[in-house]
Amino acid sequence: MSELSSYLPQRINSGPFVTSYSLPALQGKLGQQPWHLPICSLTTATSELAALGPLVLPPLYREAMDESLQTALVARISECFPCFQGTRQRTQVSDQLEVVQLPAGPAGEVQEGQIVAFSVDTAVEEHGPHLPLATDTIQSYGVLSQLAQEVPELHLVRPVDYGHLTWGLPFGMSVDITPELLTRYVTGFANAVCRALQPRALYVVDVHGSIVHREAIQEGLRQSECSQFAFRWLHEPLVEFAGERGDQHAGGVETVLVNRFNPALVDTDWWPGRIDELMAGQMDLATALGLSDDVRDFVAHVEQAEDRGTPCNGIVGVVENADQLDAELLLQRMLAVASDDLQSLGATLP
Template sequence: MYVADQTWPELGDYVAEESVAIVPLGSTEQHGPHLPLATDHLIAEGLAREAADRTGFLCTPTVNVGVSPHHRQFHGTMWVDAPQFRDYVESMTRNLAYHGIDRVVYVNAHGGNVQHLREVGRRLRDDGTLYAIEWMWDESIPDLVEEVFEYNGPHGGPKETAMIQHLAPDLVREEKLDAARDGGVRDVEAAEHLQKNGARIFYDAAENSENGVFGDQTDATAAVGERLFEAAAEQLVELLEWLDDRRLDDLLAPAHVDPQPGSRRE
């Protein structure tokens, strides 16, 4: 169920019986010469809508701009600073709590959002508002991703390329796949300039990839993208159903261990 397509009485019927919501989040940032800036939020929205269709749970509009300053040197990249992103997502989630939602899955497709969504979830849980968790699609199917690609990459690589070939094939510049591979970092594990003596010595993608991407994009196909999408969607559905079955009290922050502070004071 997509919230923006419903009327308010229909949503009243929903929250009278259900309390789960799905919030997709991505970014609008460079993904090399072959993929659109919309890559992350297209993947997040596609998976969130699919899971909502399969489960009947509520899906909100997508947050299309995320924490992406590390891609700012590339044309078109948009970002918000981390504190403003956290506050925005927290405020939006509190809106859901006001209407009766008490558990949320942030369906995320941008690595730069991860730590900030985790922090928002902690804030909301610790004050007893609701239980919110971050879910990253590729982290739900790591074995499959490793199986299908010889040279994977964390950004603009074959996994994201395959997903967009499946979800929005008209937006993939197929004639640029070779250039994406040759102008980027094909083998991330062999890239010596990514760290030194155990320290990450870079802050921006432009410091280690000329065209902003990593991995071998020529390994990607729409068929592989469909496999990834279906596998990740199944993982998300299972997570949502697990979450729906939990008692809210069991999800919120546990009490301080005994003895309770002040319990022996007179």
């Protein structure tokens, strides 16, 4: 459950997990192999998941689901991946999503008295040509990992890798599990973690920008058996650098932060040498917000842009904003609010 170094992406466009790959890299794999969706235990070893490769989606955890929720989640993921139902891409591919039931894993090690932390991000969400799908999760665990070095009672476990999104669906390689399913899954995941590890509190974070996504997470936590928890949107202290500059998704802010945590996760074939191409394909925030109420409108906009020969590349933001940013300052702001949260949960900080 806490086997993170081999589970989280370490290098873009490498390894068995789709979360490590960029949108164009995965588009290049369409039609080659079946895509595998594991259903496993919280303690299933990463090596068992990797052995399903070469194209493995993040797992669903059976301890977090009853049969009806599992059925609904698998059906929804199948609607979205690898290409969203209702898009032109979907009619052009015949790729299969294979659900793989893995055997139960060993019992987890009790973490009584500890604060258990995890993220609920959209780890299967395109982030343009130069960043991996798991860009949000990478940022969340970049912050959590640094905190864990300083706070001995903070124990990190694997993330919830699915959430609610809209902007990625027209481009493919993105999964939206809907707010209602997200709330149910977060409740089940929180309950499973608390029963297995018996922590004194949960600390849950995310980076994904959707307000609806965040509200669904918090409702899931409120409905859980966990009596003490805190939730934080880690980009909250970065609004002046991100949203207020129209730089919301896969733009300058996320690029410099991913590069700060691990430069190997930014595709050097694109960044920074081809920044002009990235800028040419990015969508402005106002346009994306205007299309967000109806995904069909968003799909039509993206497909019409492709037909005109001016394709969108999945960035909603201002990638050139990177030149105006100090990644260390952004990180320190995120760490500051997270440290305050942990203190509110009774953690001992240096």
